[in-house]
Amino acid sequence: MPILDDELIELRRQIHRHPELAGEERQTAGLVAEQLRAAGLDVTTGVGGHGVLAVLDGSAGGPTLVYRADMDAVDTERAVLPFPRADRVFDDGFASRVPGAAHLCGHDLHTTIGVGIARTLAQTPVRGRVAFVFQPAEEPLQGARAMLDTGLVQRLAPRESYALHCAPFPAGTIAVSPGYGLPGLDHIRIVLPDDDAVAGVTGAAAALGTVEYPRSIDEYHTRFQSVMNASLQESVCVGQWTDRTADGRPVANVLLRVWPQERFPALREQVSLLAAEAGGHAEFPGDPFPAMVNAVDLSTAAGHHLSAALGPESVLWARASWPYNCEDFALFLHEAPGGQFYLGVADAATGMNGAPHTPDFAADERAIAHGVRAMTSLLTHRLTVRD
Numbered sequence: 001m002p003i004l005d006d007e008l009i010e011l012r013r014q015i016h017r018h019p020e021l022a023g024e025e026r027q028t029a030g031l032v033a034e035q036l037r038a039a040g041l042d043v044t045t046g047v048g049g050h051g052v053l054a055v056l057d058g059s060a061g062g063p064t065l066v067y068r069a070d071m072d073a074v075d076t077e078r079a080v081l082p083f084p085r086a087d088r089v090f091d092d093g094f095a096s097r098v099p100g101a102a103h104l105c106g107h108d109l110h111t112t113i114g115v116g117i118a119r120t121l122a123q124t125p126v127r128g129r130v131a132f133v134f135q136p137a138e139e140p141l142q143g144a145r146a147m148l149d150t151g152l153v154q155r156l157a158p159r160e161s162y163a164l165h166c167a168p169f170p171a172g173t174i175a176v177s178p179g180y181g182l183p184g185l186d187h188i189r190i191v192l193p194d195d196d197a198v199a200g201v202t203g204a205a206a207a208l209g210t211v212e213y214p215r216s217i218d219e220y221h222t223r224f225q226s227v228m229n230a231s232l233q234e235s236v237c238v239g240q241w242t243d244r245t246a247d248g249r250p251v252a253n254v255l256l257r258v259w260p261q262e263r264f265p266a267l268r269e270q271v272s273l274l275a276a277e278a279g280g281h282a283e284f285p286g287d288p289f290p291a292m293v294n295a296v297d298l299s300t301a302a303g304h305h306l307s308a309a310l311g312p313e314s315v316l317w318a319r320a321s322w323p324y325n326c327e328d329f330a331l332f333l334h335e336a337p338g339g340q341f342y343l344g345v346a347d348a349a350t351g352m353n354g355a356p357h358t359p360d361f362a363a364d365e366r367a368i369a370h371g372v373r374a375m376t377s378l379l380t381h382r383l384t385v386r387d
């Protein structure tokens, strides 16, 4: 195994051992900054919180590409699917030492792979520039906005942006999904006259859903396979909880994950109608968070490139959106089109499920080297493509 691969596994384990929740990524950002400064990149820290922007400058005349990784861990009290737990432990020796936080979404791998790509590319002369973005606070969908609000990424005028996300496909594979991606998110507060109205509205809002959360790891896997075919062209996934207004009136909160995002206005209307029928009214605390939409042309081109570079058996083509998770890489894609690809991290032989936000999430570390090679190859190639 090349030295870099060993070092990256060590880095991943170090981050895995010390997971940091959204907004607290100080140590992780420090590790990233240290490695990338040592590799000769121009590193800016504290970008939109603990964000790190590391620019690899090649010779003039080429485009600027963004490669983005996220650094925050999962809040294990709140953001884990309630599956029955298996008793297998895969991170023996480097399990989380932080109560309430764990890398159950694979961001430790994402960060490590980002460092690996930067270090690899720094050793070869390139034309153009790659801006490596290490983002904080992806889980609450805040970090991308915070980093972009500094204007530092836009100042580089990126032409394309790319990212990876761990997924329950076999390690050694990457899935591209041209034109698809992940749903947008809307939060609606329904203020109601009394508790009886809450039950009625909650039931009616649940009925807007077209998909239900998987209840076991087997259902999760079956569901994930369905993104490989065109069975989920539209999806609405409904989450709900209740609270009260300051003056004590009951509130039904409805969270909608929606694909495609063009459905938001109609859904808002439907929910407003439900609220009115129950004698209440709907409030919208903010605009819906946009869906993550991978560019058709660039994702297709990436799939073909990866297929040629890694072998066609390494590339999967997803033809639908996964309905349960949102992703604020969506905002980087608004600045510069491109794609986020699914990096397979599962290993059936050992039982590593590779399923983000499940209590037994485990990733095959061989996927790190694979991700680094795949994306280094893709970025190197894209730098040679003229506008």
Ligand SMILES: [Zn+2]
Residues within 6 Å of the ligand: 105, 106, 107, 138, 165, 356
């Ligand atoms: Zn994630």
